Amino acid sequence: MEFNFIHVRSRLNYVIICIAIMIFGISIPVSALGSGTLDTLFHPNDGYTIYQSGNNSTQDHGVEMVVQKTGKIVVAGYTNTSGNKDILVTRFSPDGLPDLYFGKDGKIIVSGPVPKDDYAFGLDSDSNENLVVTGRMNTGNSTEIVVIRFTKDGQPDTSFGREGVLIYKTPFGGTNTGRAVKTLSDGSMIITGETNRSANKDLFILKLKKNGEVDKTFGTGTDKGIVIYDGIKNRDDFGFGLATNSDGSMFVTGGATDNEKGKIVLMKLDKNGNFDGKFGDKGIVLYSGDGKEPDYGNWVVVQKDGKPVVAGVVSNKTGSYDIVLLRYTKEGKLDTTFGKNGTVIYGTPGKYDYAWNVEVEGDGALIVAGTITVDGKEIPALLKFTKDGILDKSFGKDGVASFPKLGVGSLFAVKFTKAGQVLSTGFVKQNGTEKLLLMQVNR
Numbered sequence: 449m450e451f452n453f454i455h456v457r458s459r460l461n462y463v464i465i466c467i468a469i470m471i472f473g474i475s476i477p478v479s480a481l482g483s484g485t486l487d488t489l490f491h492p493n494d495g496y497t498i499y500q501s502g503n504n505s506t507q508d509h510g511v512e513m514v515v516q517k518t519g520k521i522v523v524a525g526y527t528n529t530s531g532n533k534d535i536l537v538t539r540f541s542p543d544g545l546p547d548l549y550f551g552k553d554g555k556i557i558v559s560g561p562v563p564k565d566d567y568a569f570g571l572d573s574d575s576n577e578n579l580v581v582t583g584r585m586n587t588g589n590s591t592e593i594v595v596i597r598f599t600k601d602g603q604p605d606t607s608f609g610r611e612g613v614l615i616y617k618t619p620f621g622g623t624n625t626g627r628a629v630k631t632l633s634d635g636s637m638i639i640t641g642e643t644n645r646s647a648n649k650d651l652f653i654l655k656l657k658k659n660g661e662v663d664k665t666f667g668t669g670t671d672k673g674i675v676i677y678d679g680i681k682n683r684d685d686f687g688f689g690l691a692t693n694s695d696g697s698m699f700v701t702g703g704a705t706d707n708e709k710g711k712i713v714l715m716k717l718d719k720n721g722n723f724d725g726k727f728g729d730k731g732i733v734l735y736s737g738d739g740k741e742p743d744y745g746n747w748v749v750v751q752k753d754g755k756p757v758v759a760g761v762v763s764n765k766t767g768s769y770d771i772v773l774l775r776y777t778k779e780g781k782l783d784t785t786f787g788k789n790g791t792v793i794y795g796t797p798g799k800y801d802y803a804w805n806v807e808v809e810g811d812g813a814l815i816v817a818g819t820i821t822v823d824g825k826e827i828p829a830l831l832k833f834t835k836d837g838i839l840d841k842s843f844g845k846d847g848v849a850s851f852p853k854l855g856v857g858s859l860f861a862v863k864f865t866k867a868g869q870v871l872s873t874g875f876v877k878q879n880g881t882e883k884l885l886l887m888q889v890n891r
Contacts, residue, residue, distance in 0.1 A: 483890055484832065484844030486851075487869055490888035491544035496854065498876065499546070499884040501527045501536055501555060508536065508884040510873030512571040512628075512861045514579070516600060519866055520547055523873050523886060524571035524581050527557060533565040534558060535583060535594075539602065540886060542865070551602030558596060558613070560585040566594070570629040570639070578605060582626030582639050585615060591623040592616060593641060595656065607659065614660045618652075618674075620645040626654075628690040630698070636663060640687030640700050643676070651677040651685040651702055653717065667721035675721045677713075677732075679704040685713070689747035691756065697724065699756045701745030704734060710742025711735055712760055714776065728780030735774055735782075735791075737762025743772075749808045751835065754778050757786075759806035759816055762793065770795025771803040771818060773837060787837030794839075800826055804860045804874075809891075811835060817862035817872050820850055827852045828859045828874055830889060849889060857885060864891075 486495025501508050507528035514522050519542035527536040535558040539550035546554040560566045564586030572580050577600035585594035593616040597608040604612030618624050622644020629639045635658030642649040653675040655666035662673035669676060679685050683705035691699045696719025704713035712735040716727040723731025737743045741763030748758050758774040771794040775786035782790025795801040799821035806816045812835025820829040829850040832843035839847030857876035865871055870889040875882045 483842050484830065484849035485890050487888040487890050489543070490869075495889070496885060496887035497540065497544045498854075498878070499538070499886065500881070501538070501557065501884070502529050505529045505881070507533070507882040509875045509882065510860065510884045510886060511569050513863055513871065513873050514571055514573045515863050515865060515871065516573065516577055518542070520550075521871060521886065522550075522571065522573075522579060523884065524568040525873075525884065526567045526583075529557075530563070532559070532563050533567060535566050535568040535581065535585075535596070537568065537571075537579070537581060537598065537602065538884075544886060544888065549601065556598070556602055560587060560594075562586055562588040564588075564591075567625075569625065569627045569641075572629050572631045572637070573600070574631040574635050575633060576600070580629050580631055580637055582629040582641070584623070584625040587615060590617070590621055591625075593618070593624045593626045593639070593643075593654070595626065595629070595637070595639065595660065597660075609660045614656070616654065616662075618643045627686075627688050627702075630690050630692045632692065632696070634658065638690060638692060638698060640690045640702070642684075642686045642702075645676070645678070646682070648682050649684045649686060651687040651700070651704065651713070653687065653698070653700055653721065655721065665720065675717065677704070677715065679713075680706055684710065686744070689745060689758075691748045691750050693750060693754070695719065699748045699750065701748040701758045701760070703742055703744045705742070706734065709736065709740060710744070712743045712745040712758060712762070712772070712774065714745060714748065714756065714758055714774070714780075716780070726779065733776065733780045737770070737772065738765050739763025739767065741767065741769070745774075746803060747805045749806055749814075751775075751808055751812045755783060757806065757808065757814060759803040759814075761802050764795065764797065766798045768795070768798055768800050769802055771801045771816065771831070773803075773806070773814065773816070773833065775837065785836060792833060792837040794831060796821065802858070804858065805862050807862045807864060809864070813840065815862050815870055817859035817874070819858040820848065822850055822852050825852065825856050826858065828854060828857045828872075828876065828885065828887075830859065830862065830870065830872060851887070854885065857882075859885070
C-alpha cells in the first residue's frame with residue numbers, strides 16, 4: 449500500500465508581503481481593540497486569511513488546529529483538487545501568512561491508495577511538538593481510521609506506522625472514522641470516533657502507544673486497546689470530542705441513541721479505559737433537547753475546578769438546531785450554577801445555529817466556534833460566555849462576533865495564541881469555491 453504526499457506551492461503574493469515587511473519595515477495599522485473584533489495585525493490589515501491549497505481546489509476546510517511554541521499555527525482538514533477529498537495539513541506564521549518551511553512549500557496533502565475521499569478531523573501535538581492527525585482513509589475495500597504523525601516541521605515521522613501513516617482496521621468492517629485525538633505525556637494517544645459493527649455506528653475510544661501499536665492494557669472488553677460503546681443495539685452512536693485530565697482520566701462526548709431519539713452523550717473513563725462509576729450512570733450521562741431530531745455533543749473542555757463543559761447542538765420544536773452548552777458537576781449532574789439549571793441554549797426559532805468547538809479561558813470564560821444564521825445565511829461566528837454561562841456583552845455584539853462579509857461558512861475550531869488572542873479556523877464559500885478560513889480576533 450502506498451500513500452501519496454503531494455505538495456503544492458503557496459501563493460507568491462504572501463511571500464512578497466513577508467519580505468516587504470522584513471526589509472522595508474512597512475508599518476501595519478494597529479488593530480481595533482474591541483473584544484470580538486478582527487485583529488488587523490493578523491494577515492496585515494485583514495485579521496483573517498482565506499487560503500486555497502491550489503488553483504484547482506474547489507474545497508478547502510480547516511477542521512482542527514494547534515498553536516506551536518513559536519506561535520506558528522498548524523491547521524488540519526481536507527482539500528478537493530481532483531474530484532476526491534484528500535487530507536490537508538498546512539502551517540501559518542503567527543501573523544497568518546503561509547509558512548513555506550513547513551512540509552514542502554507550506555503544506556502537505558495526503559491521499560490514500562485509491563482515488564476516494566480521505567479526511568482529517570482531529571489534530572494534536574505531543575511534548576516534542578510532533579503532530580498527530582486522525583481521520584479516515586479509503587483503502588479500496590473499506591474506509592478505516594487513519595492516524596498520521598509528522599515532525600513539528602511537517603515531515604513524515606518514519607518511526608510511526610508505515611512512512612508515518614497508521615491504518616487501524618477495526619474487526620468490524622464498514623466505515624470507521626477518527627474524530628478527535630489527544631496525546632498524553634508519554635507520547636501515547638487517545639482517539640475517539642465511530643466504527644461500524646453492523647449496519648449501525650458505535651462510539652469508540654482507542655489507545656495507541658507512542659510507536660503506533662495498540663495499547664492492549666487499555667479497556668476491559670474482548671477487543672483489547674479499544675472501548676466500544678453501543679448504547680442500544682441497532683442504533684447509531686458517535687464520538688466527536690475528547691478531553692484528558694492530569695490523572696489520565698478522560699471525557700468523551702458525541703451522540704448516543706436510546707429508545708427515544710439521538711441524544712448528547714458525555715462519558716468519563718479512567719486512564720485504563722474503565723467507565724467511572726462515580727460519574728453519572730455508570731460513567732455516562734445523556735441530554736435531550738426539545739425537538740425530535742438528534743442532538744450532538746461536538747466538543748468538551750474542562751474548567752479549572754474539574755467541571756466538564758460540552759458544546760454542541762440540540763434540535764428545537766421548529767425542526768432546526770440551537771447551540772447548547774452543558775456543564776456538569778464532578779459527579780455527572782447538571783451544574784445548576786451554570787446558565788439555567790446547567791444548560792445554556794442560544795438560537796432563534798426556525799434558524800440554524802450550530803456549535804462545533806469550545807475553548808476555555810484561564811478565568812473559566814468560554815469561547816464557542818460555529819455557525820449562526822444572519823439574514824437567512826449561515827455564517828462563521830464566535831460566541832463568548834462567562835464561566836457561569838452568561839453571554840459576555842463586551843465581546844462582539846452582545847456576546848456574538850459574526851462575520852457576514854466573509855461569506856457563507858462555519859468555524860470548526862478555536863484556540864488561544866500565546867498573547868491571548870482568539871484564533872479560529874473553518875471555511876467560507878466565495879464564488880462557488882469553499883476556501884479555508886483562519887482568523888484572529890481580539891480577546
